[in-house]
Amino acid sequence: GSLSTRTTHPHFMAKFGECVEHLGITNPIVNPFRVMTKGEILAACSDQGTLRALAGRTLSCAHPEASRYAQRKQGNCGYCFPCLIRRASMHHVGLDRSSDYAFDAMTEDAELGRERGDDLRALIRSLNRRSRPTDVLRNGPVPTADIAAFAGVYERGRREILAWMTAAARSRNIRRQLPTL
DSSP states (O other): OOOGGGGGSSSHHHHHHHHHHTTTTTOOOOOTTTTHHHHHHHHHOSSSSHHHHHHOOOOOOOOHHHHHHHHHHHHHOOOSEEEEEHHHHHTTTTOOOGGGGGSSSTTOOHHHHHTHHHHHHHHHHHHHOOOOOOOTTTOOOGGGHHHHHHHHHHHHHHHHHHHHHHOOOOOOOHHHHHOOO
């Protein structure tokens, strides 16, 4: 896949800015959300009414075709990494609805099976590992002056994910694997 969130990574943004500058475009490329989690971005939305009305219609999924093969509702699959992050951010603002997904990763352990459950299991393993500020360097270089700010985003994002999983997990198997807040 495109690994779409990497298109907002500070290294990508800096390189993109350089490309644009080489084209003679002098406007700076600025990401006002660069040190915010997805949940924080949703909470800061200035038009909460429109957000609430349209959020359920948005697509974040890496596998939107997966539900077709299972003869389920088309759209967000519910088990890929983008869907899991989407659910955590929607939970942050009270908009998480399992019915917006073809599969509910928090209740369908057996149905998710080995392949579909890979991202969920990886996320749970990550949450059980102690985070370090240098974790933000795993996906590419970050300006030295920004490491602390991005480490903060990473840690707050982990807390968003854990808060959602703790609230949404209906499976005893998932609940027992989660660290405590």
